[in-house]
Amino acid sequence: MLQAATHNSDLPTLDSDFDVELRKVFKVFNGETAVRGVEFNIRRGEFFSILGPSGCGKTTTLRLVAGFETPSAGEVLIRGKSMTHVPPHRRPANTVFQNYALFDHMTVWNNIAFGLRIKRLGRSEVQQRVDEVLQLVKMETFANRYPKQLSGGQRQRVALARALVNRPAVLLLDEPLGALDLKLRKQMQVELSNLHQNLGLTFVMVTHDQEEALSLSDRIAVMKDGKIEQVGTPNEIYERPRTPFVADFIGDTNLFEGHLESTDGSSLLVRTHSGLKIVVSRTPEWSDRTHQTIVSVRPEKIHLHCAPPETSHNTFEGRLKHAMYLGTHVHCVVELVSGEMLTVRQATHLETLPEDGSPLYLSWSPSDCIALAARST
Amino acid sequence: MPSTRLSFSGGHSTRRQFLKASAAAASGLALSSCGWTLANVRTNVRTASDVLYIYTWAGYTDRELIDQFYKETQIRVIADVFSSNEEMLAKVQAGAGGAYSVIYPSDYMVRRQIDLNMLMELDKSRLPGLDRLFPKFRDPSYDRDNRYSVPLSWGTTGLIYNRKALNPPPTDWQYLWDYQQQLTKRLTLLNDQREVFGAVLRSLGYSYNSTNPDEIRAAYEKLVRLKPAIAAFNSDAWRTQILTGDLKIAMCYSSDANEITPENTDLAYVHPESGSSIWTDALVIPRTAPNIEGAYAWLEFMLRPEVAARICERLSFATPNATAFELLPREVQTNTTLFPPESAIEKSESLEPIPPDVGEIYNRYWTKLTSG
Amino acid sequence: MSVSPPPFSSTSDLTPDATKPRWGTRWLGPLVLLGPAGLWLLLLLVLPTLVIFQLSLVPNIRPGDIVNPSGIDNYLLVFNPTNFRVIVRSLGLAVGTTLLCLGLGFPVAYWIAVLAPKRWRNLLLLGFILPLWTSSLLRTYAWITILRPTGVLNSILSTIGLPTLEILNRTPAVLVGMSYSFLPYMVLILYSSLEKLDRALLEASADLGATPPQTFWKITVPQALPGIAAGSLLVFITSLGDFIDPELLGGASSMTVARLIYNQFLGQTQNWGFGSALSVVLIFAVSLSIALLLKYGDSSATQR
Structure with a gap:
């Protein structure tokens, strides 16, 4: 965990450990519920991401924090203070907008100084803070340019600087890297991460890019249809998804629908609809009341064998449909005898790739798969 | 500086010469060595002899008048109106008056148009009604002896x-x-x-x-x-x-x-x-009149006492026509707004x-x- | 991260001649596209303007006189106190009308473009420009009916016990009439400019601590500046040329440049040379204001 907020905020520190708290927040637009009872707490100095497919309500959630939307029900708190009646211009949060929303009639310098001038800070202080933040985002030489004269990455930096110069309690980032090309995005991810570490500021980022969320965040909230599916560290989200949606949305996975056949202290036996029997290690989250279940196995956890392996659990016979060589690994599609198609990711230690159509054996450890309660959603 | 003069005097100005004038305007600007004139252009618009375009004041003709004229002569009258003598003159000078065979200028404008040689001298033998006018309208100062104009109202x-x-x-x-x-x-x-x-x-x-x-x-x-x-x-x-x-x-x-x-x-x-x-409003025939026969017919028609009396009553302006005056009802004759006493007019x-x-x-x- | 600006492309300079279209064909396209409008402009705008300019250099010219440019007497006449006062008065009326239209039009355009529900916008705009479908003369007469001493306005005022107003035949009536005539243009132009306003900029401004009024002055207005400039210019120029409203609503002191020019051509004493000189001065003044506006009016517009 990162250190607590040590940055020089203009705000008095309050008692709450959390910089942002959402309590059963709902937002309804013209009869359409965009956000349904979202609840989470963001710790001081945390890099928190809200991840989900488009239309899941993640941006609305961020806008509720920024104050551009008011909750239909529930409450948003920043630093322990209710924000219900606080308009955006008085909230201790600043936003980096999706398309940067730079003021194109002002120079970079004036864009950044905007917030400070509104606060009527002294001339020298404005100068000093703007210069400081320009240096922070390495844009010193562009101070007198207009936004239209900058590249996408440069505009991104200006947008960051414009928000950071105000030393907010919370920095809100709405798909900050969405408009950049892949290479630039990777580069900016590193810079964002460094910035976060150096400033110790609370970052709340909205993204649909799971890789971005996994690599940058301390914790991630996965949203779907206006609800939070799971909040957890990247590792938890990936390794121990709570719902089939999270398992499927984060990374690749193979899902088997089935029902619980038997259980003992440490493992569960699941029979899939096609008749396979899968042994799954029991996790603390497992509820014995669950009957209908979905088993998730990550492609990289599956082992391929040319001959029947010695392990007894979770060994299945199939045939290679298709193999794709991808340098660091081989991506295989295997059709089981029972009919399921599985994707398997195999490190490229095989000297020769098996030919398409050749028989194969698959196996995985019970601790490498996870059984999730099947929900109607 | 050599100057070409394109004048509106005489009937020799044609479309072709207008083009020349335009060219002269352009070259005059380019070379600044030849002048040109603000010529009014005569356009001989050909209209059918059964249509008569007149250019008049608003309220000077009405349906009844035009219908009656049509019944008698089979000539269809189409009236355009102007709101000031100057507007009429400018339009005619600019060459847009070619369609009109009868125009209704006021006294001083009659004089001006005569001076500008825009009007046709009238053939009095075709206007027998002229001697029915009050004596003072037979020899107005703006057009001695009514050589170019026929007084219509005053x-x-x-x-x-x-x-x-x-x-x-x-x-x-x-x-x-x-x-x-x-x-x-x-x-x-x-x-x-x-x-x-x-x-x-x-x-x-x-x-x-x-x-x-x-x-x-x-x-x-x-x-x-x-x-x-x-x-x-x-x-x-x-x-x-x-x-x-x-x-x-x-x-x-x-x-x-x-x-x-x-x-x-x-x-x-x-x-x-x-x-x-x-003031007197008169009828004139411009030199450019395309339908001279129709124009004379209209003038003769307007000089008829019955017609003059009817329009005097209907359109409420004083008639200079002595015979028409006699035909007017008593209350119109004694209307001092229309016919102020001679003593009042003396100083005017x-x-x-x-x-x-x-x-x-x-x-x-x-x-x-x-x-x- | 070092972002180097892309080097200026010099490929066109290096293009071998063989790939260039031949001279004739290269000019054919623009000629075909611009020819008709160009000819139109030449015949109906450039040539008449040149004629007016030449006329303006002939003192006391009347129809029938030889056009023989001989001096700037007409221009000296333009700047004699009487005529100059008319020009200044007309400019004042035009500026007043422009400011009124801006003041009245901006809130309306802002409301329609930013605040009103999207599905109502077209209808609202339509409603606003509906008056344009009637003749301008008719609208002016309507104002006479409203503003005259025993008219609609004063009837209402006296009914509710307020003192009546003598507006007709005074300058305020002219301003009312003219700004009513030109308001729809201003609203249309401002609307099209405000409609393009990125709402995210307003949110960004609020996010950075600006109150709504601060956001309005620091973001909305600068962003709408090209529209404000275009709308103001249009209203200014049209009201400078308007003489119907001053004539019918302005009473005894209704002389404007437009009317003065009219008088030189259609009035009792014709003086086409002086009229032309007045026109040239007016054309020059308007062109100059457009040029200044383009150059200095909106420096950021050049960045767009």
């Missing part, structure tokens, strides 16, 4: 006022100054610099057509004193305003006054004692063309007056 300029609003009633122009306080913003004058200046000149005892700069300045200074009381200079808009009571008094033409006094019996027209202008003059440099003086004072 009238005076005076004041229309609301009897209930003004006590004592006005009798002369001077009334406006004497009772200025009562009249503040309840008074309009004609939007015509010659008429307005003429009235003031007359009230000072000078001629309506003064060309003496000192007299004109005196008139201007007198007008400036009246200015705060003047609501507006307009020649038309006063009608509704005086009917609704927004105005107490307005300078107007007798024919207009005669038209609206029946609508409100409180309204009365007075011909100022110190004199005013007498008709507007005469004035030299351009004097016009310039009037113009300057008018601009000064109306720019506040």
Whole structure:
């Protein structure tokens, strides 16, 4: 965990450990519920991401924090203070907008100084803070340019600087890297991460890019249809998804629908609809009341064998449909005898790739798969 | 500097020469070595002989008149209207008047058009009705012996006022100054610099057509004193305003006054004692007339006593036709708005063309007056 | 991160001649596209303007006189006190009308473009420009009916016990009439400019601590500046040329440049040379204001 907020905020520190708290927040637009009872707490100095497919309500959630939307029900708190009646211009949060929303009639310098001038800070202080933040985002030489004269990455930096110069309690980032090309995005991810570490500021980022969320965040909230599916560290989200949606949305996975056949202290036996029997290690989250279940196995956890392996659990016979060589690994599609198609990711230690159509054996450890309660959603 | 002169005099100007003039304009600008003129272009528009285009004032013809003429001659009359003599002249000079076979200029404009050689000398043998005019209209000052024009109507300029609003009633122009306080913003004058200046000149005892700069300045200074009381200079808009009571008094033409006094019996027209202008609207045939036969037919028709009397009644302007006058009902004959007594007209003059440099003086004072 | 600006492309300079279209064909396209409008402009705008300019150099010219440019007397006449006062008065009226239209039009355009529900926008705009479908003369007469001493306005005022107003035949009536005539143009132009306003900029401004009024002055207005400039210019120029409204509503002191020019051509003493000189001065003044506006009016517009 990162250190607590040590940055020089203009705000008095309050008692709450959390910089942002959402309590059963709902937002309804013209009869359409965009956000349904979202609840989470963001710790001081945390890099928190809200991840989900488009239309899941993640941006609305961020806008509720920024104050551009008011909750239909529930409450948003920043630093322990209710924000219900606080308009955006008085909230201790600043936003980096999706398309940067730079003021194109002002120079970079004036864009950044905007917030400070509104606060009527002294001339020298404005100068000093703007210069400081320009240096922070390495844009010193562009101070007198207009936004239209900058590249996408440069505009991104200006947008960051414009928000950071105000030393907010919370920095809100709405798909900050969405408009950049892949290479630039990777580069900016590193810079964002460094910035976060150096400033110790609370970052709340909205993204649909799971890789971005996994690599940058301390914790991630996965949203779907206006609800939070799971909040957890990247590792938890990936390794121990709570719902089939999270398992499927984060990374690749193979899902088997089935029902619980038997259980003992440490493992569960699941029979899939096609008749396979899968042994799954029991996790603390497992509820014995669950009957209908979905088993998730990550492609990289599956082992391929040319001959029947010695392990007894979770060994299945199939045939290679298709193999794709991808340098660091081989991506295989295997059709089981029972009919399921599985994707398997195999490190490229095989000297020769098996030919398409050749028989194969698959196996995985019970601790490498996870059984999730099947929900109607 | 060699100059080519394209004149509107004579009938030799054609479309082709207009193009030449345009070319001359362009080359004149390029070379600055040859001048050109503001020529009015004669366009000989060919129209069928059964159609007659006339260019007249609003309210000078009506359906009945045109229908009757059509019944008798099978010529269809199409009337376009202008709102001032100057507008008519400019349009005709600019070459847009080629379709008209009969035009209705006022006295001074007849003179001007004669001077500009725009009018056709009339063949009196074809206009037997001319000798039915009152003697003074047979030899008007603007067109001696009616060589180019046939008088159609006449009238005076005076004041229309609301009897209930003004006590004592006005009798002369001077009334406006004497009772200025009562009249503040309840008074309009004609939007015509010659008429307005003429009235003031007359009230000072000078001629309506003064060309003496000192007299004109005196008139201007007198007008400036009246200015705060003047609501507006307009020649038309006063009608509704005086009917609704927004105005107490307005300078107007007798024919207009005669038209609206029946609508409100409180309204009365007075011909100022110190004199005013007498105007005559005439019929002329331009040299460019495409339908000369039709034009003569129209003139002859309009000179007929029965027709003249009917339009005098219907369109409410005074007829210069003595025989027609006899045909009028008694109450029209004694209508002093239309036919002021000879004694009242004695001191009145008709507007005469004035030299351009004097016009310039009037113009300057008018601009000064109306720019506040 | 070092972002180097892309080097200026010099490929066109290096293109071998063989690939260039031949001279004739290269000019054919623009000629065909611009020819008709160009000819139109030449015949109906450039040529007449040149004629007017030449006329303006002939003192005391009247129809029938030889056009023989001989001096700038007409221009000296333009700047004599009487005429100059008319020009200044007209400019004042035009500026007043422009400011009124801006003041009245901006809130309306802002409301329609930013605040009103999207599905109502077209209808609202339509409603606003509906008056344009009637003749301008008719609208002016309607104002006379409203403003005259015993008119609609004063009837209402006296009914509710307020003192009546003498507006007709005074300058305020002219401003009312003219701004009513030109308001729809201003609203249309401002609307099209405000409609393009990125709402995210307003949110960004609020996010950075600006109150709504601060956001309005620091973001909305600068962003709408090209529209404000275009709308103001249009209203200014049209009201400078308007003489119907001053004539019918302005009372005894209704002389404007447009009317003065009219008088020189259609008035009792014709002086086409002086009229032309007045026109040239007016054309020059308007062109100059457009040029200044383009150059300095909106420096950021050049960045767009």
